[in-house]
Amino acid sequence: MRPVLPPSSYLGLLALFSIGQPAFGASAIELGQMLITDAQPDEMDDARERLRSVPGATNVVDLQQVEQGRVASNQDVLAYQPGVFAQSAGNDGIKLSIRGSGINRAPGAHGSGVYTLFDGLPLTGPGGTPYELFEPLWLSRAEIMRGANGFDAGALALGGAINYVTHTGYDAAPLQLRYEIGSRGYQHRHVSSGQVLGDLDYYVALTDSEYDGYQRHSSGSAKGVAANVGYRFNANVQTRFYLRYRETENQLAGRLTKEQIKHHPRAANPGYLSRNDSRPQPGSTWIGNKTTFYLADDARLEAGLVYHDYPMDLREGAMRLKVAYSDVSGTLNYLRHGTLFGHQSNTTVGWRTTKHLPNSGASQFSRINDVVGARSRDFTYQGSDTVVHASNDLELLPDLWLTTGLAMIYTRRESEVTYPASGGRVSQHDWDYAPRLGMRYDLRPDLQLYGNLSRSVEPPHPWSLVWSAPVSNQPMKMRNQTATTLELGARGDSVLGRWDLAWYYAQVRHELLNVEVVQGLPFKEFNASPTVHQGIEASLQSLLWERPGTGKLSLRQAYTFSDFHYRDDDTFGDNRLPGIPAHYYQAELRYDWPSGFYAAVNTQMASKVQVDYANSYHADAYAVLGAKLGWNSPKRDWQTWLDLRNLTNRRYAATVTPGYDDAGLDIARSTPGEALGVYAGVSYSFR
Structure with missing residues (x-):
């Protein structure tokens, strides 16, 4: 029997601060539960090792x-990722914030503050990050680089970068079928195939889903296809083509007051209901290619090209907005592992650019009670982002690495109202920079210390120049958001398990804050006075008990502390920025039997959230409980599960979309979290 620590050792995340040697001299503690295919362990392990080299x-x-x-x-x-706040708004769109990025944006639409990639190629463009191509069943893994740590991916946003990696023929089953069903009309269907055929491999997946929604008037559906084909010409050259296409249809239920969430959480906002607000996405297309050339001297060159088309048809409030968005991206990265002055050295030089195509723009129509009237305004969106970055990791002493880097970014933002009268054109062209200095020290194989001082840069969206205008047909100029961040942390394995702990402090200037000034009208975005973003991010994965032939008990925990506030603002002083809880905790306790059965209980806890900049009102703190039961067959072909959400049927606000100053009144600012839900699924993989 494996020795067991006292239960008190695992209460809360205080355990993270006790760093010990691995039990019995082992180099690692067995953690979590993972299904493993023949090809995937190397890819997953390589990803972990590569990100562990980031300071x-x-x-x-x-x-x-x-x-x-x-x-x-x-x-x-x-879920269960420290430093990441991700909450559903009842449909495909989520409110995503890392280190306060995009803290005040409404859930869904075009997110900001986190640079997003598919398979190392750009998704995020000058118009932000649309959500309709996020089908999770197409993925093999997600790589999250929090804060300035997405530097080598060319990501300069405050929240960092997320790289969503799609299955390929090397880690997919020749045939997989999956079906999910659950409360309130939820269904999710998936079929995929992937194989390696000599020097060629492929992966293709078809997925569709539908749901009635928790609130009235919140039903939705989606369908799409993902595919990629890779070919190895020889040992030195390989290429891969990617395709994603997906359509979504979402009714909008709108936000509720705290009183409504307590007593009528399934209600829809009356305005949204009477107008029949909805957000059909006619179909988004993302096509890309990445070709890798392996050079002499342990170096490689990666070239990428992406075309992205993402139209929108927004039927919200007193308008209908038909938006045409399309852009093209190019990337080029040179990576070399070698020596410099006799020391180990890793160098990355990269370039990426994303540019709106000329057809990007929108037409606005009047709308009364779901009856669309005359065209009221036409405007264009144009923008481009170009980043050149270079970094070097140099081993100064054994296991002590110095990281240096510098990025230059050129941004262009242009908006113009062309109807009913042309004019009011805004054109912004800015150069900015982002230096980076970091250190990491592998004190032991199971203990690493790290730190960095970095700068981030985020330009406004082109649409902000129009919608934030004080006069309806007169766009306004906005400045790039910048931040200087100091980060210190450590990670490793100990007798308590695998742990990670980070602290950061960022001074932000010209923060891009989004606010609903008048309900039913477009949100306004402005540059704020100086703000501070600081916090603690911690995780712990522990094997509590194990006996051969009997099973094992494990616990995983993630905690995020967020302190985002003004620095002596003329109106709001040192008020907290609304929209995100200060304390956010997730945990799962799980037991696995040797036969493949497993059972788990989980919890999610959040502190209260301010709902306006004046801090005059707040959404309540909450704690929800869940449970899972499932079975993974020994042959790894069959899988089935039962997932129970919010067992106590707790009524709470999952997301908050802030107002300016609610004067202590209970205004409709919150989206209700999901009530008690029962979901079941089955998956079969032919191997």
Whole structure:
């Protein structure tokens, strides 16, 4: 029998601060539960090792573990990740924030503050990050680089970067079928195939879903296809083509007051209901290619090209907005492992650019009670982001590495109202920079210390120049958001388990804050006075007990402390920025039997959330409980599970979309969290 620590050792995340040697001299503690295929362990291990070489906070999400329960949206993918706040708004769109990025944006739509990639190629563009291509069942893993630690991916946003990695023929089954069903009309269907055929491999997946929604008037559906084909010409050259296409249809139920969430959480906002607000996405297409050239001297060159088309048809409030968005991206990265002055040295030089195509723009129509009237305004969106970055990791002493880097970014933002009268054109062209200095020290194989001082840069969206205008047809100029962040942390394995701990402090200037000034009208975005973002991010995965032939008991925990506030603002002083809880904790206690059965209980806890900049009102703290039961066959072909959400049927606000100053009144600012839900699923993989 494996020795067992006293239960008190595992209460809360105080255990993270006790760093010990591995039990019996082992180099690692066996953690978590993971289904393993023949080809995947190397890829997953390589990803973890690569991100461990970053002198800052990172996460790797294994989708095989996520898929042992309901996988409805990106919220399920990003659960149990320290430093990541991801909550569903009742449809495909989620509110995602890392270190306060995009803290005040409404859930869904075009997110900001986190640079997003598919398979190392850009998804995020000058218009932000659309959500309709996020189908989690297409993924093998997600790589999260929090804060400035997405530097080598060309990500300069405050929240960092997330790289969603799609299955390929090397880690997919020749045939996989999956079906999920659950409360309130939820269904999720998936079929995929992947194989290696000599020097060629392929992966293709078809997925569709539907749901009635928790609130009235919150039903939705989605369908899409993902595919990629790779070919190895020889040992030195390989290429891969990617395709994603997906359509979504979401009714909008709107936000509720605290009183409504307590007593009528399934109600829809009356305005949204009477107008029949909805957000059909006609179909988004993402096509890309990445070609890798392996050079002499342990170096390689990666070239990428992406075309992305993502139209929208927004039927919200007193308008209908038909938006055409399309952009093209190019990337080029040179990576070399070698020596410099007799020391081990790793160098990365990269370039990426994303540019809106000329057809990007929108037409606005009047709308009364779901009756669309005359065209009221046309405007164009144009923008581009170009980043050149270079970094070097140099081993100064054995296991002591110095990281240096510098990025330059050129941003262009242009908006113009062309109807009913042309004019009011805004054109912004800015150069900015982002230096980076970091250190990491592998004190032992099971203990690493790290720190970095970095700068981030985030330009406004082109649409902000129009919608934030004080006069309806007169766009306004906005400045890039910048931040200087100091980060210190450590990670490793100990007798308590695998742990990660990070602290950061960021001074932010010209923060891009989004606010609903008048309900039913477009949100306004402005540059704020100086703000501070600081916090603690911690995780612990522990094997509590194990006996051969009997089973094992494990615990995983993630805690995020967020302190985001003004620095002596003329109006709001040192008020907290609304929209995100200060304390956010997730945990799962799980027992696995040798036969493949497993059972788990989980919890999610959040402190109260301010709902306006004046801090005059707040959404309540909450704690919800859940449970899972499942079975993974010994041959790894069959899988089935039962996922129970919110067992106590707790009524709470999952997301908050802030107002300016609610004067202590209970205004409709919150989206209700999901009530008691029962979900079941089955998956079969032919191997």
